[in-house]
Amino acid sequence: MALQVPVLICGGGPVGLALAVELGSRGIECMLIERGDGNVTVPKMSQVSTRTMEFCRRWGIAEEVKRAGWPQTHPGDFIYVTTMVGYEIFRQKFASYAEQGDLGYTPEGPRQCPQIFFDPILLRYAASLPSVTLRHRTEAESFEAGLDGVHARVTSLDSGDSETINAAYLVGCDGFDGLVRKTLNTEYEGSGLLSYSLSIFFRSKALGELHDKGWARFYRLVDGSGHWSDLVAIDGRELWRLTLFQLDPDTDADSFDAASALIRAVGKPFSSEVLSVLPWKRRELVAKSYGAGRVFIAGDAAHQMSPTGGLGMNTGIGDAVDLGWKLAAMLQGWAGARLLESYELERKPVATTSVLASSEVFQYETSLPADPTITDDSPDGARARRQLTEALNGRRGAGNERLHESVKLGYCYEGSPVICPEREMAIAKRETFRQLCRSGARAPHAWISEGHSTLDLFGDGFVLLRFGKNSVAVNKIVDAAAACAVPLAVHDINDGKIAELYERELVLVRPDGHVAWRGDVCPDDALALIDQVRGAVTP
Numbered sequence: 001m002a003l004q005v006p007v008l009i010c011g012g013g014p015v016g017l018a019l020a021v022e023l024g025s026r027g028i029e030c031m032l033i034e035r036g037d038g039n040v041t042v043p044k045m046s047q048v049s050t051r052t053m054e055f056c057r058r059w060g061i062a063e064e065v066k067r068a069g070w071p072q073t074h075p076g077d078f079i080y081v082t083t084m085v086g087y088e089i090f091r092q093k094f095a096s097y098a099e100q101g102d103l104g105y106t107p108e109g110p111r112q113c114p115q116i117f118f119d120p121i122l123l124r125y126a127a128s129l130p131s132v133t134l135r136h137r138t139e140a141e142s143f144e145a146g147l148d149g150v151h152a153r154v155t156s157l158d159s160g161d162s163e164t165i166n167a168a169y170l171v172g173c174d175g176f177d178g179l180v181r182k183t184l185n186t187e188y189e190g191s192g193l194l195s196y197s198l199s200i201f202f203r204s205k206a207l208g209e210l211h212d213k214g215w216a217r218f219y220r221l222v223d224g225s226g227h228w229s230d231l232v233a234i235d236g237r238e239l240w241r242l243t244l245f246q247l248d249p250d251t252d253a254d255s256f257d258a259a260s261a262l263i264r265a266v267g268k269p270f271s272s273e274v275l276s277v278l279p280w281k282r283r284e285l286v287a288k289s290y291g292a293g294r295v296f297i298a299g300d301a302a303h304q305m306s307p308t309g310g311l312g313m314n315t316g317i318g319d320a321v322d323l324g325w326k327l328a329a330m331l332q333g334w335a336g337a338r339l340l341e342s343y344e345l346e347r348k349p350v351a352t353t354s355v356l357a358s359s360e361v362f363q364y365e366t367s368l369p370a371d372p373t374i375t376d377d378s379p380d381g382a383r384a385r386r387q388l389t390e391a392l393n394g395r396r397g398a399g400n401e402r403l404h405e406s407v408k409l410g411y412c413y414e415g416s417p418v419i420c421p422e423r424e425m426a427i428a429k430r431e432t433f434r435q436l437c438r439s440g441a442r443a444p445h446a447w448i449s450e451g452h453s454t455l456d457l458f459g460d461g462f463v464l465l466r467f468g469k470n471s472v473a474v475n476k477i478v479d480a481a482a483a484c485a486v487p488l489a490v491h492d493i494n495d496g497k498i499a500e501l502y503e504r505e506l507v508l509v510r511p512d513g514h515v516a517w518r519g520d521v522c523p524d525d526a527l528a529l530i531d532q533v534r535g536a537v538t539p
């Protein structure tokens with residue numbers, strides 16, 4: 001008899017694992033199949049965003065992520081150099097995690113925790129959840145979706161045995177050009193290919209010591225040919241990744257001269273061991289459709305962006321969180337028939353913004369002035385370096401990281417059919433980030449007591465926050481939620497500052513931490529409110 005599972009996840013990269021964690025932490029049975037063996041050997045993603053860290057906090061793995069990556073006392077600077085032993089042109093300083101202090105807008109700031117450390121943390125946590133089954137060395141070959149469910153054909157790569165798995169839902173987290181999107185027959189839209197790149201992952205204990213720049217997370221290499229590569233310190237000890245930006249399309253990874261590229265970056269020979277050479281393509285694409293009915297896609301399967309800005313995986317994890325609670329609501333029986341439609345409507349605009357923002361950074365960085373004399377020990381060389389410093393000074397002002405946070409954290413699901421619209425001005429796109437409580441936006445962080453954030457209240461079901469003198473009756477909302485079996489908890493917050501931040505007496509927050517509705521009184525038709533936020537209303 002065919003195996004039955006409520007949710008089948010195809011692909012066990014960070015996004016598939018995050019979906020398994022999101023479903024598993026809600027007690028939803030799911031099976032993840034992954035053709036690889038679970039070992040991550042290439043550190044592609046390095047920066048875990050604030051929002052992903054906030055999800056990790058909810059999942060209870062944030063402390064592990066913080067311990068796994070970058071040393072607490074190393075600064076996180078971004079330095080422009082001619083070579084590691086050459087001239088320093090510009091430095092954007094970022095305090096070490098130990099010195100960073102309270103960021104104010106989040107309980108968990110962004111963290112350097114490259115994929116070789118981050119994915120295994122997700123994997124271990126997913127494996128510990130009783131309702132999650134992980135099957136590695138298993139490949140999805142094909143699937144058919146009908147009204148009654150999805151029938152997927154999978155094959156064990158060890159035994160060669162094939163079997164059918166019947167699922168209520170299938171989610172393709174199978175990366176760029178994956179089987180699920182292709183079978184759905186949905187195209188990618190966008191500019192497509194931006195450049196051919198190549199990443200050299202290597203080990204060198206010597207490199208940290210042989211230059212005078214000190215520890216930084218990023219060293220941007222600039223020479224007479226322009227901005228040609230990034231050297232990323234992976235663990236702040238001995239692991240490094242050199243990424244070359246613009247390569248010939250015919251570059252062959254097997255015959256590529258990695259040793260010469262490393263010497264070009266460092267400026268002299270040094271002791272190192274090349275661990276892998278990964279050629280990859282920088283793309284700007286978003287899938288036309290994120291799926292419907294019983295089959296959806298998430299992560300790189302749905303969008304491809306330049307890594308500049310560190311948005312790829314983080315956007316995918318946002319997809320997994322959005323889809324996760326909605327699938328749980330469907331399977332628990334309290335979702336309206338249209339809840340899943342809102343997945344694409346909410347997440348595709350976020351991907352489009354992220355894709356464009358990432359390309360913008362790439363285009364800006366690679367179009368900075370290139371001068372053939374920039375490495376020279378001469379007046380011309382000094383002038384070229386000074387010009388680049390000035391250009392970078394103009395760009396990387398103090399607010400720059402906050403601008404990035406507006407893309408990573410400030411997105412708002414306004415216009416979603418399961419968000420109640422409000423009269424307040426929408427959050428301006430790409431403005432410097434500041435926390436705003438708005439329907440559709442992430443509910444703001446504030447400390448309720450030491451170590452306890454407002455964000456810690458969210459996750460399980462809907463949460464109705466009640467501010468002020470607790471005089472506003474909420475029983476209509478509570479009764480309406482109970483009538484629809486929508487999980488809802490009411491929390492009173494008697495703190496004037498937090499009340500000011502949230503601006504309304506009542507704020508309804510979804511299981512993913514986004515505001516669904518705000519008001520000063522309980523609406524007369526509370527059932528209509530609950531029906532809208534659970535996707536039971538036809539707009």
Ligand SMILES: Cc1cc2nc3c(=O)[nH]c(=O)nc-3n(C[C@H](O)[C@H](O)[C@H](O)COP(=O)(O)OP(=O)(O)OC[C@H]3O[C@@H](n4cnc5c(N)ncnc54)[C@H](O)[C@@H]3O)c2cc1C
Binds near residue numbers: 035173178243310
């Ligand atoms: C150099 C570089 C630096 C980057 N830096 C960052 C960064 O700092 N921040 C950031 O957010 N992102 C970054 N990214 C992007 C990030 O690595 C990707 O967005 C992320 O890995 C996507 O995760 P995913 O799970 O969607 O897809 P993938 O990681 O591609 O995983 C898909 C999985 O599906 C499996 N699979 C595919 N088809 C099947 C099948 N038929 N059956 C079974 N299994 C299947 C594959 O084996 C794979 O494990 C970077 C990327 C690169 C190249």
